[in-house]
Amino acid sequence: MRKFCDLNNYHFSRMLFLMGIAASAFLNGCDSENISESAIPFEEQLQEKLISAASGEVITIPEGVHNISRSLSLNVSGVTIKGEGMDKSILSYKNQVQGAEGLLVNADNFVIEDLAIEDTTGDAIKINNSENVTIRRVRTEWTGGPLTTNGAYGIYPVQSRNILIDGAVAIGASDAGIYVGQSTNIIVRNSRAEYNVAGIEIENSTFADVYNNIATNNTGGILIFDLPNLPVQGGRNTRVFKNKVYTNNVENFAPEGNIVGSVPAGTGIMVLANDSIEVFENELSQNQTANILVVSYLINNIPINDPLFDPYPEAIYIHANTFIGGGMEPDSVPLASLKQATGEPVPDIVWDGDKATTEDGQALLDPFEILCISNNSSENFVNLDAGNNFQTPSFDISPHQCELPALSKVEFASAD
């Protein structure tokens, strides 16, 4: 009869340690060797803590670079993961061998702060189906620069509610640095997104405030998108304000097939198929396709098989923004043709001109109900007439000169 001993197993050793002398006597014949906690790889200790955590627990990440080879995950609500600073406590996934993300969270009342997640093979932090999520002073970065082989998303809450992203830094994502999808009640503020395809992207979401952020050196700075065939759609009520959105001219390095792969390099702020969006008091400069693009889903030339999907943007209110330069090197065939034809930079505000119509082709809404523009630093505007194959672009801003009521502030308890 063999004895049930496994001397290399640390759980067993820990049990021996706990049982003390009695255990040693009882296990007479099994040569044991106590292995202290420190012998367990940091990664495994951390994953164990995440699994065994109780609500209210704070799990600390000490200063240092900690190598993680497999996805970490948290399913316990009410847990805080806290480091000592986004440049001090670093989870490095350079040698990741398993998992589609660095950290996967399915937990309410979750806080993560003051740490960095670097070089994951897939997404850095994915938070699915969670409520009251706070991501504060967290950096997600691919350290090799903007590469197609980088993971898709840096900070990625999806199908969640009450999301605060504050003071985050997202660098190098091959899709979006900060990406909030299919969610509601969202605040993204005081954050910096750089060298991503999309700096900050709010997709199929409602009630978002995106403010005081810096989006620079991305392909597109800030994107507000709505896509068909998803369980959560009808993106609306997002305010994008007081952001600095400049020199987002990095060549699009998204893997083909993904929707952001179609975003032209040099895009400042882009609104696609959303309704009730307020873009104000932003400073947009040197985005060389256009500072602001407002387009329908039809611009992608992808067939729509979704009767519930509204592909047109409506009630888009753009006011009090400052534009400096931009529009000099449009990475888009129709905009490049436009620039060539006019000899002028692409206007600061570009609308594709596609709109909902009745069966006999009558517009359902007045132009100002679709796009309303006031008090910006320039009045350079174009309606591309995309629906008529860009035949008759119009630079006349007057049908869109108006004011709309301000959207209300996004508020929720965990953001106070």
Add this chain to the structure above:
Amino acid sequence: MKPNLKSVLSSFQKRIHALCAGSAAVLFLQLTGCDSGPILLPESNPTRLSEWNLFTIDEQFFEPNEETQVIYPTNSLFTDYAHKLRTIWVPPKTQITWDNENLLYPVGTILSKTFYYPKNASGELLKTTDPQNTMIALYESKLIETRLLVRRNDGWDAIPYVWNEDQTEAFLRIAGSSHEIALTSINGTKNKDQEPPQKFTYFSPNENQCAGCHTTDHPDGGLLPLGAVASQLNTTVLDQTDSNSESQLDRLVTKGWLTHSERNKFSKYTKSYNDQSATLEERALAYLNMNCSHCHNPLGPADTSGLILTGNHRSPINLGICKPPVAAGRGAGNLRYGIEPGSPEKSILVYRMNSSESDEMMPELGRSLVHEEGLKLIRDWISSMPGQCG
């Protein structure tokens, strides 16, 4: 030639359980009483698998406790060609009940799944078809891990155990573990020396990763069994130890674990993706259902993609037909649609099944190798589809 398991079984049936005869678990068993059946541990998860008394093991055989029932669900999730031995046990005087068409297991139920590879005389691990044994001959197998699902008062707990090198005990590894494996293929006619073994890292899941698949109703629902469900058990399995060919559900009735009357009202069964008499589409949907729908269902964590692979999708686009990717990243493989009819090489579904990169492959967890047979089935099915995307 395999030894005949049937011939050696009878001697084991009379054997006293090794654990009770004396082992490192003696102290524990003295405290709990050494019963012949598995031991229900209502709260704690012991460090060692042996403490559950689900199996006996010696130099030759790993054998389920005879109070348990070995089951073989119709379809199996691919796990790097590992073979699987599954058992059910429900505590004495309890019964499995029905909630519509779902089995409701009583508190105390223990489901086990032991993952192992066959090996040859020189110790090489082999890539073969799962023979669906009811016990494991250790002289021709290597045990990797045993995962338990235990029905506690507040729901199912997933508890992963990993076998030691000596094959004498499996230890709790809540944070998972990994094993370097080299698999030698003996299918086909080639001399195996001509084909180098396939080397890969086999990952045992951590407890959260167990939930990643077993939480099909996300996130509010708890864990649920995936294989031990009525429609997967309403099939006949020819047991190697006898010629009994009743449905596995009927065996549960015979054992007194399931009520007869309600069982007779249930006639649903799942088609096997290996069933050559089924249509290509039936087989493909059965495969996707078992391998994908635990996440890709309307309540699952992957509903964020809008891709529903239960086999009961709302419309073709939810099955991926002409559907653009949403958040697939590199997994989109520079392709435009989930499924492009007639063109498996242009279909993201095929691309992701054919990848072993952690950020591209599907399923995301549970495999390091490509399931060649499953991939072929899905390729053939997509090839047979008429039409094209716009």
